[in-house]
Structure formats: structure tokens, C-alpha cells
Amino acid sequence: MxxxxxxxxxxxxxxxxxxxxxxxxxxxxxxxxxxxxxxxxxxxxxxxxxxxxxxxxxxxxxxxxxxxxxxxxEKPMEMLDCTVKKLHSKEISMVKDLWPNHRVEEATWEIEKDIKERYPELFLGSRKKLL
Known part of the structure; x- marks a missing residue:
């Protein structure tokens, strides 16, 4: 990029x-x-x-x-949505992140665990709002 x-x-x-x-x-x-x-x-x-x-x-x-x-x-600015992907044997939590210099249409789905490790400040109080 x-x-x-x-x-x-x-x-x-x-x-x-x-x-x-x-x-x-x-x-x-x-x-x-x-x-x-x-x-x-x-x-x-x-x-x-x-x-x-x-x-x-x-x-x-x-x-x-x-x-x-x-x-x-680039660091994500905010989380727009969250969901759980269900596979045959497991479930994966996903979050939709809005990145700087990108429009809302270009927001990406990322694995929640990876984003939480790299950017823990996104999850301070905002996770409850999405659920």
C-alpha cells in the first residue's frame, strides 16, 4: 500500500x-x-x-x-461490526475494521484475536456497543 x-x-x-x-x-x-x-x-x-x-x-x-x-x-480507527464465522469444527470471531484514509465500503473483516493482540485500545469499551 x-x-x-x-x-x-x-x-x-x-x-x-x-x-x-x-x-x-x-x-x-x-x-x-x-x-x-x-x-x-x-x-x-x-x-x-x-x-x-x-x-x-x-x-x-x-x-x-x-x-x-x-x-x-496503518492502525484501524474503529470497529464497525462483529460476527462469528461457523466452520465444521470451530467458530472464529471476526470484527469489521475501518482503516484511516479508506471509506466505509473498504472496511475489512479481520480475526478478532489478531486485532486484539495488535491493537488492544480498540476493545476498551467499544466491544459492548457492537454486541
């Missing part, structure tokens, strides 16, 4: 960055902030969009901590 979006062709607006120079016929070098220094700054023209200024459009700048291998860890 890059910049909070899944998939190779999914587009996601990261921020308005000025073009520093033209790097080829269809490639441009952008000025990126220091916290994004591990990301290559040359982009193909198809990856760029023209920014049309709108006084009502307020951009929220949020910091993404990108590791050296150009990945970052």
Missing part, C-alpha cells in the same frame, strides 16, 4: 507539490518535503493532475511516516 490506497492503479491525491524541472519528454521532477525524501521524486505525466484552486477547498496535511522500504503501518 502506498499513501493509504490499495492496488496498482488506484489513484490518491497526496499533496500539491511544485514541479522543479522537466526530466524527460513525459516525466517531471517534483519538490517533495523532507519527510518524503525516501520516495523517488520523478513522476510520469500520467501520474500528475492539474490543481484547480478553489477557496472552499481546504487541504489537510497529515504526516505519513514512511520507512526506508517505502512502506508504513
Amino acid at each position: 502506498r499513501f493509504g490506497k490499495k492496488g496498482k492503479l488506484s489513484s490518491h491525491f497526496v499533496g500539491p507539490f511544485p514541479i522543479v524541472k522537466r526530466a524527460g519528454n513525459v516525466a517531471y521532477s517534483l519538490w517533495l518535503p523532507e519527510e518524503m525524501s525516501v520516495i523517488h521524486n520523478v513522476f510520469h505525466a500520467s501520474m500528475l493532475r492539474k490543481y484547480i484552486p478553489d477557496p472552499n477547498h481546504v487541504l489537510k496535511k497529515h504526516t505519513i511516516l514512511v520507512q526506508d522500504e517505502q512502506s508504513y503501518e
Whole structure:
């Protein structure tokens, strides 16, 4: 996942960055902030969009901590639902988690035990509300 979006062709607006120079016929070098220094700054023209200024459009700048291998860890924001999957010989508790930078339609079902181990703060008082 890059910049909070899944998939190779999914587009996601990261921020308005000025073009520093033209790097080829269809490639441009952008000025990126220091916290994004591990990301290559040359982009193909198809990856760029023209920014049309709108006084009502307020951009929220949020910091993404990108590791050296150009990945970052997302933590679920809240649990939307819970259920129990019944198999032949056992039952598995599942929770539906909402992740940051994703819409509600993109929430994922995760195994409750795994989420409880990694993110115990989600279960403080919220589990009773879902049941």
C-alpha cells in the first residue's frame, strides 16, 4: 500500500507539490518535503493532475511516516461490526475494521484475536456497543 490506497492503479491525491524541472519528454521532477525524501521524486505525466484552486477547498496535511522500504503501518480507527464465522469444527470471531484514509465500503473483516493482540485500545469499551 502506498499513501493509504490499495492496488496498482488506484489513484490518491497526496499533496500539491511544485514541479522543479522537466526530466524527460513525459516525466517531471517534483519538490517533495523532507519527510518524503525516501520516495523517488520523478513522476510520469500520467501520474500528475492539474490543481484547480478553489477557496472552499481546504487541504489537510497529515504526516505519513514512511520507512526506508517505502512502506508504513496503518492502525484501524474503529470497529464497525462483529460476527462469528461457523466452520465444521470451530467458530472464529471476526470484527469489521475501518482503516484511516479508506471509506466505509473498504472496511475489512479481520480475526478478532489478531486485532486484539495488535491493537488492544480498540476493545476498551467499544466491544459492548457492537454486541
